[in-house]
Amino acid sequence: MMPKEQRTFTKEFKLEAVRLARTSGKPMLHIARDLGIADSTLHHWCKEFAQAGEKAFPGSGNPPAHEEELRRLKRELEVTRQERDILKKSSHLFAQPELSYPFIKDHAQLYPVSIMCRVLGVSVSGYYAWLGREPSAHEREDGILSTHILRIFHAKRGVYGSPRIQMELHDLGLRCSRERTARLMREMDLVAKPKRRSPVGTKRRKGVTAAPNLLNRNFQAERPNSKWVSDTTYVWTGEGWLYVAVVLDLFSRLVVGWAMGPHNDEELVRNAFEMALLRRSPPRELLVHSDQGSTYTATGYLTRLASLGIVVSMSAAGDCYDNAVMESFFSTLKGECIERSSFESRSQARQDIFEYIECFYNRERRHSTLN
Template sequence: MAKVQKTYTKEFKEEAVRLAQTSGKSITQVARELGISDTSIHQWRKELAQHGKDAFPGSGHQTALEEENRRLKRELERVQQERDILKKAGEHLFAGKQMIYYFIEENKQEFPIVVMCRVLDISESGYYAWRKRPTCQRRREDARLTNHIRQVFTSHQGRYGSPRIHVELKDRGVQCSRKRVARLMHEAELQAKRKRRRVVTTRRDATHPVAPNLLERDFTATAPNTKWVTDITYIPTIQGWLYLAVMLDLYSRAVVGWSMSAECSEKLVENALKMALARRRPKAGLLHHSDRGSQYTSLAYRSQLTQAGMIMSMSRKGNCWDNAAMESFFGTLKEECVGDSVYQSHAEAKQALFTYLEIYYNRLRRHSTLGYMSPFIYEKFGEQQAKRNV
């Protein structure tokens, strides 16, 4: 006698899967009780996870076109669901399996577990084994702290290492040690951008007089507008080099003046000086330090310094360490702002540099020399201290 192929209704299949998921019994035990194979339940569960309400459509009652439309609809829903999972998982994808397990656990009401495991390349058995393991308090705290670290790291576009992130977390009320932050960053593969060496852009004119090195590598200042340092760097673009002149106040490391141009000319440094003077209005006696580049030794530039009552100081010939504060600043700017970017035009580069200098560096970026305060916050703090001492 020929064996009769059993068929099951959509409702039967759905209830069988639900029973296997909620009864606490194994799939094999449920299948035995229902008189079906455990393979069937496994297959039905996958179909239900992938297609939802459109699972188990039946056969023989639709035209070929209707069946194809249903299939395409299910495929689109599947793709959209996978996109939603990947979009929401986002930062968890590179934080290790533990964080992915946490994500699946937190979102199991929104997405099927089997789908999340497949999309996030995690085995279901691994996830369920993780659920059964008791999670120690320390690991739970590490997971939460890693989330905080990643938020700070992302908000500063990968510019912060463990010291600055540690200070940022402390200010946000998150208590932890710097070594722990460093360890968790290493485990999460979060590494701050590295500084690069700077290429010399200024050239000396032997016919111009030079000033002695009065700064003598003392890059400290007890008050604003007492010591300024300045230099020029270049930014690569598809349109050609964009030159940037910057002036720093050594008291707070604030950028007090800057100028950008396609030409590395005297006008470039003059404009940076004009901006600094207009912004800060320093008193006579300010020490102005630069290298011996022809832009800084020109008659026009020296005349402007004299009119402002500034004292000129210059690095020794070929000695970059005499202006190390500027060297350090440009190294930071090249790594944190430019990085591997190749700007399409001068206008694009100018916008990026303006945003970095005026919005990020002066107002937000924590400076190790300033006790991990931003330049402007450090200056405000100094003003408050001065008022208290009056």
């Protein structure tokens, strides 16, 4: 047998994991599974943090835990929430079919008929008989598909549109066209977050010597850790701006490194790069692409890359399309995470972004480029 690979984690990752465990209110077992670590590892980190604060965490992590059970529990939890909501609205109708059927008809656009019938203790066939006709095979299929679509939509944080949900249905062995999926979502008022407008590119400062654009908009990679792209963005909080630097692998579209802080400086982008190095141990043939911002043309940062034999590539001045994959990621991050909340503090923003990247984007979210 091959020995298990020992994973390592940066101090920033461990700190955010501990803060998430201490503030989210979720069971620690669930948080550990979301992050792909053993719950004993998270318990150990929390204990170290309680004893030494931010001076803790000299060690490494453990291999990721199996996550399929967690995803199943999340789907079941969403159905339970739906059932609880129905019960609150219809408690006076329980076990009274003559009163339950009108309630089901009035709420058919909000909840699947099959779920309402189960909660109210009546049969689907009885409901349709009350309507004066038997449901067709197509309508019965719609009811089953609607139940699955509703579960998937909420399990994926309400950010999946009909294309990704149709893929999820296919993976469950359910045949459903894209058009039918979209229709059923419209009937249930399930709408994913719309796309944001195109971002504005970064302008190069005068006197900066930029690297050539060796990536040349070729965003396909034949193997992992052959091409990385990097960029920074910013998030407004009640305490001021929080800056986020990200390193993304073009082969897997995995966020391999990230860093967050109150200043958009060389240290921020270098911390994100160091996390990526720690996680991936890339070969010397690696190409790293960024824009020509002052953080990426800083002497210390470029010297570090050169010492590792890494090839540097930079976008043309003011051309966001040369780094389109990173722009697309930040658009997704803002549309599916940042713009859904109002952050009172940088710490709150860090927690939401950390959870989105590590628990959802890297481990669960479908990537359209990878199908």
